[in-house]
Amino acid sequence: MGKTIGMLAAQVEGARVVGDVNTEITGIEHDSRKVREGTLFVCIPGVHVDGHDFIPQAVKQGAAAILTTRDIEPPDGVVLCRVPELNSALEVMVPFFHDYPTRSMRVIGITGTNGKTTTSYLTRAVLRAAGFKVGLIGTIQIMMEEEKFPIHNTTPDVVELQNILAAMRDKGMDYVVMEVSSHALDQNRVAGIEFDTVVFTNLTQDHLDYHKTLENYKLAKAKLFDLVSSPGEKRGKTAVVNVDDEAGDTMLSHAKCDKLTYAIHGEAGLRAREIDVHASGASFRLDGDFGSMELNLKITGIFNVYNVMAAAGAALAEHVEPALIKSTLENFTSVPGRFELVDAGQDFSVIVDYAHTPDGVENVLQTARQIAKRHIITVFGCGGDRDRTKRPIMGRLAAELSDVVIATSDNPRTEDPEFILSQVEEGVKERIGQKHHECIVDRRTAIFRAVELAEQNDIVVI
Known part of the structure; x- marks a missing residue:
């Protein structure tokens, strides 16, 4: 069903429309180069560039409406939607515009300082082997099955992210596996996403230029586990957590859902035993409630043993058969730029x-x-x-x-x-x-x- 600017404005408290409230909106963009006929152009006042300066270009390319916080005169023939605060408005307007894409797909979110990319690729491989169509949003690229697209941030902003998720839904993806950065969680870029399984890999020093302290960084990561605890349209939610990392307890305390822990040194729901790391790979026994499996990997390093456990945990949470998990993980060779x-x-x-x-x-x-x-x-x-x-x-x-x-x-x-x-x-x-x-x-x-x-x-x- 198409959306009008009036319908979008109705989602935001204090929003005011100047012009025809029945103007139909065909898309939402903050990059004027992507504007097409019927687009709602979002004016973001940035540090180096002000989106308001690009209103003429957006109108020339067919923008039907402008979203802003400023009291400005709308261009001739273009509707103006004024909101009290831009980010909070986008957090509700954009998912609503796209009919909440993640309600039609299962979403696995992976956070942590290191290991997110490898874990996401491993998880994607297992789900695809199980017969699912899988989209991936990560540090290296966006993937929809075999299609690949460049990416500029680990987790895109809310407008770009919801546009990507809508495209994935429209292309029939069953799953989305996505890396979720601390910046994205702190800035609420993942608003409107219903996560089904979330994974915590580890927490070490990074991004202190932004978060200032390791405690702030940890609490930003923990917000993902608040999200998976939120009620949504779907049921069956799980937090998969590395409890060898001391920050794991914080993640677990924020997760009000099913929990699956993993560890090498401590006790956990998934345990790696008899680990052998060598030049051409690694082998270990994975024990859990499902039983036990011997894994002979083609990727090496203790850090990859953790990554494999995280991916196995996510797959088990999504009810993939252990035998299929084993065969897929054993045949996995590499991720670009990861060892x-x-x-x-x-x-x-x-x-x-x-x-x-x-x-x-x-x-x-x-x-x-x-x-x-x-x-x-x-x-x-x-x-x-x-x-x-x-x-x-x-x-x-x-x-x-x-x-x-x-x-x-x-x-x-x-x-x-x-x-x-x-x-x-x-x-x-x-x-x-x-x-x-x-x-x-x-x-x-x-x-x-x-x-x-x-x-x-x-x-x-x-």
């Missing part, structure tokens, strides 16, 4: 990993050390306009766990790359001792240098 092996015929190993937190760097390098026959050569940097306190920590860990360290630039954004490197170098110099160490600003040159230094049976970690 990804690059083989170009060289006589040394190359591993590419997204590790961008102290815990992530430590996990990757410890795993590399477990499988290393010779030296570990690490090329790494820290992104700009992000938590600065983690830079020396990551430098120190790289120096401790590598034989050769090449510090370099990694997406400096608006910061001076040499300043970022100076902060990384503080940590490197604390622990590097007599080991080989270089600082090369240009990332391409740094990678070539690592390859130049590598000898037979070395591991280059990028």
Whole structure:
């Protein structure tokens, strides 16, 4: 059923329409380049760009109405909808406009500092093997079955996210597996989404530039578990939680639904035992109420044992058969940029990993050390306009766990790359001792240098 601007305004307390309330709306966009005939154009006043400046372009492209908080005159022939507060208005208007897409699909939300992407890909693989059509929203890309689309934020804003979810519903997706960032939870970008199963992977230092304290960061993550506790159109909700992580208790306390815990060291609903991590993969026994299964994985590292347990927990919560879970997880090979092996015929190993937190760097390098026959050569940097306190920590860990360290630039954004490197170098110099160490600003040159230094049976970690 089509929606009019009057119907949308009726969802928001204090909204006022100037113009024809029966004007039909065909879409909602805040990017004027995406506006089409009948679109409601949302004017977002940003830090660098003000959406109000793009009203003429939006009108030219067919905008039927403008959504704003300002007392402005509407352009000729265009309806104005004025609301007291923009974000809270969008949180109710956009899901309503799309007829609440997630009520027609099962939604699995995955949050945590590390492991979200791998866990989401593993979960997607199991659900697809079970015969479901699966959409994925994550750090790397958006996927609708085999279709792939670029993404700019781990969790898009509420307008873009609801547009994506509506497209997934319209294309017949049975499931949506999505990474849910702490920023998205804190800013309520996931408003209007009914989650069915939520997963907590772990919590380590990250995004303190935004959250200020680890406690705030943890509580932002916990909001996902408040959401799964909320009543909705669907039933059968589950929280899947890593209780080896001390923040797991907080997540469980926020979840008023079924709970499935997992752990390696402690007692839990899912337990990993007899773990063996080796160069070509890992094996372990997974015990739970379903019984027991021996898993022989093609992905390696203790961190991937946790990721596999999280995905298995999500799949069990969604009533997938254990035998199918086992066969799918055992055949899973890799996620782009997540402990990804690059083989170009060289006589040394190359591993590419997204590790961008102290815990992530430590996990990757410890795993590399477990499988290393010779030296570990690490090329790494820290992104700009992000938590600065983690830079020396990551430098120190790289120096401790590598034989050769090449510090370099990694997406400096608006910061001076040499300043970022100076902060990384503080940590490197604390622990590097007599080991080989270089600082090369240009990332391409740094990678070539690592390859130049590598000898037979070395591991280059990028």
